[in-house]
Amino acid sequence: MEAPYMIRTNAVMKNYSTGASSVSVLRGIDLEIEQGQAVCLLGSSGAGKSTLLQILGTLDRPTSGEVYFEGKSLFEKTDDELARFRNETMGFVFQFHHLIQELTALENIMLPGLLADVPRDEVRNRAMHWLNYMGLAERADHFPNQLSGGELQRVAIARALIRNPRILLADEPTGNLDSENSIKIQNLFFELQKQLGLTLIVVTHDLQFAQQFSKIYRMKDGHLTSN
């Protein structure tokens, strides 16, 4: 039963307690994602889609419920094991690129490789490869504050790819871009998904973007309303 699914969740709940009151952000999420699938989490803000993405990306632990990766429960792992898992298996792209301001574009891209103790030269070559791919080779030594919004997001995507991840997770990756850059980035995601056979999980509230995915999960008030 579980075999064909890369990721499967079982009754995932997430509550945030602030003092006496508790807010339920996710109220029992069950979903399945196949290897190589392009999945979209669609919903208005506050629907819980970012929280779900963070849990799928092991950045946060669910209050209850299980997330299985290739049949194994993810959150039985320790934080350190999860960190390693993220580094080896997942690439993240955030709405606000989240590049480190003190590092150049190239250094930002190299970071996940360096954190995994991959030899510096090797990481550097791979990072240059992705910079070239993104058409940013001449921007290698620029700092984030010297790059445009579209460029920043492409650097962030290159950083997500440096470790050859199997899953690419993106949280509103085009939410901060103008329409032209937005379309470029959208196309880039699908291009990468096809070329590299990536599993793509993207959070968006952009209906037009969402329609290009093979699978759309709509979310409202912490529930999946249709799949």
Added chain:
Amino acid sequence: MLISSELREKIKSKIQFKFWLSTKLLFNKQMLIDGSAPLSFLGLVLGVAALVASMSVMRGFEASLKLAMIDVTSDIQIIKKGRLIEGWDEFAQQVKSIDSRIVNLTRFAYTEAVAARQGRVSGVLIQGFDFEQAQEILNLKSRVQQGDLVQGAGFIAVGTGLARKYSLRVGDELYLAVSLSTPFEDNSFKRQGRSFKVSAIMDFGKNEWNERLILSRLSDFQDLTKIGERYTGAFVKISNSNDAPALSYKIADQLGPKFVVLNWYEVNRNLFEAVRLESVVIFFVVFLIVIIAAFNISSTLYVLIRQRYKEIAILKALGARAVSIQRLFVMQGAIVATLGCLCGFVVGYVLSRGFMFLQSQLPLISGAVYKIDRIDVSISFVDFIIIYFATLVACLLATYPPARKGSELQVVEGLKQE
């Protein structure tokens, strides 16, 4: 311990990466402009500088004191217990053959005596030796305040304290008397005395000596005390004063139990041990400044890490383990400590030079007790190492709590920071 070169390479690149990342995160414009970080760093620099300056003055004091003592007491003294030594050349050869580091030696004799002048009488210590030969072993010339040390028979050199007490000037006479045992009556003695002319007034470097010590020619001494050609012991000069303790044991071993062999340290043990104890106490007192500075760094780091929540979260999202984050900030502590020490060493050196300069301009140190009117500041490599490691430990301990707090940050919390 055998570590494969592959593993060593891996550890090296790990450390290089941490170092690289922590410097990138440590030195940014915002932090430098902010003020609190540079100020707490300045505190550390001043603490280290104070340590360096006080240690170099203490070391310099010890070194100056040592030189001052050796000038008068020589590196090593050999004294025969109970009886006097007869025959010099033979004995000198015997001692010289013990170790090649023995450069030269000269014999001396001493005795308790009574000095009298213009109704004043007090006990003194007369030391007789060959002035000409002693010049190669003792550095008495630099101790002369008035007059000339090398004079003919019948002349003596006295300390400043004694000169003051007896209102002595160069050329004045002083009556010295020694007691000799009487051959036929066990419980009696006879007095033997004569007048000497003061040829020099000396500063021997220690109050005790200035008040009591009188130097005379050995021939005069032998004449006065009726000991013939015999003498008490020898002053020994060796090539390096620091070898004195080891060499003195060797000499004692060779000469046997009839001789007492004292090195400069033993002759002035109380003094040097007091100085050493004092420098340890001063180290810890001044080190408090470094500890206070480390607390400052700790609180600055709390703020810095607070400002770095986003970067911590990014690093964690990208796969950094909590312990890696912790090490990153502890590494910053180590970098701050190292830089603080380097700057502190420079500032401390400048302070020491400033102290030297002030010394040359103002009478900072009264030579009343120890004949040291200037201290040549000096600091040993070992002191630098001790100061560095003490500072490093203080900084690492100070960095640890904020680093730990930073490493415990939840990724999603950090990513919310904008």
